[in-house]
Amino acid sequence: MSESLWGYQPSSGHTAGADLSGYAVEATDGSIGKVDKHSDEAGSAYLLVDTGVWIFGKDVLLPAGTVRRIDTEDRKVYVDLTKEQVKDSPEFDRHRQAEDPGYHAQLSAYYMAFRIV
Numbered sequence: 001m002s003e004s005l006w007g008y009q010p011s012s013g014h015t016a017g018a019d020l021s022g023y024a025v026e027a028t029d030g031s032i033g034k035v036d037k038h039s040d041e042a043g044s045a046y047l048l049v050d051t052g053v054w055i056f057g058k059d060v061l062l063p064a065g066t067v068r069r070i071d072t073e074d075r076k077v078y079v080d081l082t083k084e085q086v087k088d089s090p091e092f093d094r095h096r097q098a099e100d101p102g103y104h105a106q107l108s109a110y111y112m113a114f115r116i117v
Contacts, residue, residue, distance in 0.1 A: 005065035005108050006044050013070045016040055024076045025049050025062075027083045032060075035077060040064075044104065047077065048094065054083075061092050061103075063111055085114055 008014035023035045025047065033051040036059065045064035062079060069078040079086075090106050097103040 004043065005063035005111055006046070006104065007042065008045060008064045008067055011069075012067045013072070014064070014067065018070075018072070020047065020070070020077060022075065023070075024074075026076055026078045027081050027086055028079075029082050032079075032083055032086050044099070049086075051086075055087055059092050059094050060086055060089050061097065061107060062086070062089075063104075063107060066111060081111075081114060 017040065020035045020038045025032050025035060031054070033049045033054060035047050036050040037048040039046050047062045047064065047067070049060045049062055051058050051060060062081075066079045066081055067077055068080045070076075071078070090103070090110055092103075
């Protein structure tokens with residue numbers, strides 16, 4: 001994962017301004033849902049993933065630095081996390097926390113524990 005979790009890795013294939021909505025999201029061990037919303041804001045880029053029935057009723061916010069690769073042809077985003085790591089991520093309230101710096105700090109602490117060096 002990149003030094004800053006809140007920016008896309010240069011090798012991810014991300015293109016600024018690309019619409020990732022509806023892309024499938026793949027963990028290292030299987031599908032975790034679809035991109036519902038995303039942000040390309042510098043220093044605060046993220047994917048909001050609707051996990052559907054996999055984790056009933058739970059949305060997850062993934063910092064852009066967790067994205068390993070984007071396949072625009074197959075409309076898939078691959079992240080450097082397991083399904084369990086995503087499932088155990090801090091609770092997310094889409095109406096309060098997408099732009100909350102305190103929540104971003106909490107997510108950073110959680111995901112940095114899985115940082116690949």
